Amino acid sequence: MIIQTSASPVAAPLDGHGGHGDASDLVRGISPVLEVPFTDDGDVDVEGFGRVVDYVLGTGVTSVMFPGFASEYYKLTEEERRELTGVLLRRTAGREGFAAIVAVQDHTTRLAVARAREVVAAGADLINLLAPHFLNPSRRAQIEHVSAVLAAVAPTPVVLQYAPAETGASLDAATIAGLVRSHPNLRLVKVESSPPGRLIGELAALDPPVISLEGYAGVQLPDAWRRGAVGSQPGCSFTEIYVEIWRRLTSGDEAGGEELHRRLLPYISYWMLDTELIIAAEKQISFRRGLIGSAHCRGPAHVLDAEELRRIEVFLQEFADLLPDLSG
Template sequence: MNIQTSASPAAAPFRGGYGDASDLVRGISPVLEVPFTDSGDVDFEGFGRVVDYVLGTGVTSVMFPGFASEFYKLTEEERRELTGILLRRTAPREDFAAIVAVQDHTTRMAVARAREVVAAGADLINLLAPHFLNPSRRAQVEHVSAVLEAVAPTPVVLQYAPAETGTSLDAATIADLVRTHPNLRLIKVESSPPGRLIGELAALDPPVTSLEGYAGVQLPDAWRRGAVGSQPGCSFTEIYVEIWRRLTSGDEAGGEDLHRRLLPYISYWMLDTELIIAAEKQISFRRGLIDSPYCRRPAHVLDAEELRRIEVFLREFADLLPDLSRRN
């Protein structure tokens, strides 16, 4: 991989005096999008603006690359350069953690990638279990265990996304992994609905800490059941931050109300992963964050009604979504 950054190896004590980088994965932890030019090339400068924008929203961690980043449409070299851009910006931040994802299906490749990004300065690893051709649960556990051992003591977030991957894990299996591997610190739960598994994990002895994913569709319920944060996309981070602020500051009704206003939009967009990627990119484009809403093909092409609803969305939440072009 050879990602070029100025970050220190994760084997050193975590910067800023935090006991563990996972302490910073709280509240909203956006998944970064990757802007492309109209011709389909990666806009590396634009990605830097995306990182800078997210760093300025008050969150304390981000994840890259995820489904929202179109990771499966990036070359290895593009992925390396983008990861380096992120880590060069987060390395000086004592109050911020960069979560770098490992989605390789082959255990050998996953271990190699995980070690490389940790050496480059990733504060945490986000690990997606193998899913191509439906591997057995035992094979998934062996894969996850190998990566956890390879990067210890670097903390790891295990991503559980059964709708996207078809994999199946339960609370007991996850609990066994946590007991065996202390650096497995968080579970990103993207089952539908996520609340039941989040609650089961929180009730274990010791409790297993969870994040909610899936665009925050079930965010209030996940929070009530013990989730410590949510990992949505990044094009309207401010809305998620405000929902979380209200929920955690004693204004549960206010958080529920704002989430209720958001829900018709995200529940429709999350009917298909490529749909929400296209919608979020269009929102970022309309806000002036990125120069093109292009998604690499194959992709969802927004129709006239979907584009109209995005305009309605931007008007409805204009008080929370400033024009970002003025910052660039």
């Protein structure tokens, strides 16, 4: 069970496509989670997904992640997931200074280990690992699961995704620190607790420090950055806004970054009230921008009402200077 790419499967790389340094060094700044376009009939638009990948690669980011919640991974068949992962890895293979992060969310440890090894062999630069959460496994079971995957793919770098609101998982800084000591290839933690800042700060204060990314659509991005986060992993339909916020924050214009984030916050704070809501909103934005051919979400899904659609139009008008039309 190997994902087919244009190149032969390769052994676990430490240095990313560019061959310079550790691939985890490329997971900095904005690292978007790719969406999956469907046709109006609900079929996967493979060609459209290729356009999504190409668009995101052109926004100046140095890494992307697939598949995540924003990708509706839980609505994809194994064949669809494998095909789309192949599309991503073919487009990023040999791309210097860029890292492809492939996610592993399997609940069963055996399947998670198998998938992680498979995507590493296919060319993934990093693994994004979501701890098991179905039927509320114990913390010990979660640690054993994470440890097994880390050991299976070493030395390939791993991002541990901590999303307690979506999964009910409960991990603290001391637990994560223990995992890092036992498995040096655990390089980053994607913190999606609400708010994330306290855990990000606790991880940064460890000896040695544990590096964090902020998720959750960037709702707490400036605070996370001030507390030590090295980047953020939002959705991908308006990547340019996040890239500009990050550029301002990290180039000495903290006030400018804060101001742009304040403009964005009323939209993303509403959309993030429900995961299916922000998926539907981001797909509508991508559709209106001309990036994808349909805003379809596989059911069960959030159906945007008239006011939510109107607010998306307001959003597109407000940020028109940062969001060019992509239909050409």
